[in-house]
Every structure is written in C-alpha cells, then in structure tokens.
Amino acid sequence: xxxxxxxxxxxxxAGGSLRLSCTASGRTFSYYSMGWFRQAPGKEREFVAAISxxxxxxxxxxxxxxxxxxxxDNAKNTVYLQMDSLKPEDTAVYYCAAGYKVYSYTRGNDYExxxxxxxxxxxx
Numbered sequence: 351x352x353x354x355x356x357x358x359x360x361x362x363x364a365g366g367s368l369r370l371s372c373t374a375s376g377r378t379f380s381y382y383s384m385g386w387f388r389q390a391p392g393k394e395r396e397f398v399a400a401i402s403x404x405x406x407x408x409x410x411x412x413x414x415x416x417x418x419x420x421x422x423d424n425a426k427n428t429v430y431l432q433m434d435s436l437k438p439e440d441t442a443v444y445y446c447a448a449g450y451k452v453y454s455y456t457r458g459n460d461y462e463x464x465x466x467x468x469x470x471x472x473x474x
Contacts, residue, residue, distance in 0.1 A: 352376040352448050352463040359444060359468030362436055366472070370431040372446030372465055380424040383452040385461055386431045388442035398444070399431060400455035409455045414440075436472045443467040
C-alpha cells in the first residue's frame with residue numbers, strides 16, 4: 351500500500367503561482383511513477399503531468415506545457431507540481447497518483463494509488 355497526501359492548494363489570482371506537494375508513505379516511493387490529474391467542477395478527471403520513477407522523463411498535458419513543472423525528490427518521498435502563470439481554467443481539485451507499472455502516463459487507470467486531492471482556485 352502507498353498512502354498519498356497532497357498539499358499546497360489554495361486561492362490565487364490569475365497569473366500567479368502555486369506549488370503542490372504530494373508526500374508518499376508505505377512502499378518504496380522511488381519504485382513508482384507519479385502523476386498529477388485534476389478534475390474541474392462538472393468535468394471529467396484529466397491528466398496534467400507525470401514523471402517516471404527515476405525522474406528522467408516528464409510528460410505534460412498540452413494545456414499546461416510551459417507553465418507547469420513536475421519534479422520529485424525520492425529522498426523525501428515527495429513529488430511536486432510547480433504551477434506558474436495560472437489561469438482561471440486551471441481551477442480544479444488536483445490529485446496525485448502513483449503507479450508501479452504505468453504503460454500510459456496519461457491514463458488514470460494505470461495508476462494504483464491516489465491521494466485525496468487539494469483544491470486550486472484561480473480568480474480572474
């Protein structure tokens with residue numbers, strides 16, 4: 351089992367920045383690929399970003415490319431999502447996820463463990 355706890359969400363004005371953190375406990379964090387997903391009100395969950403277990407590959411949704419950066423610190427069992435130039439359409443609950451065998455980083459079903467989510471609200 352892997353337990354994931356997100357933090358860092360909040361209210362920010364458009365153009366601002368937030369850094370989300372997701373800390374894992376349980377099984378060895380460094381074995382897992384990590385992803386961030388989000389779900390806006392009335393919409394389906396969507397992929398945001400992912401990072402391989404070694405941290406040498408990253409993936410982004412087109413909507414956040416160039417504005418968001420995913421990183422991980424395996425010594426701290428933590429994955430981060432740095433969000434810059436935030437837009438109102440980034441408003442959502444953000445979830446981190448861990449997967450041991452992830453074949454498609456954008457597919458939520460490939461991840462086995464999920465956090466409870468942290469809310470991000472971007473005002474215009």
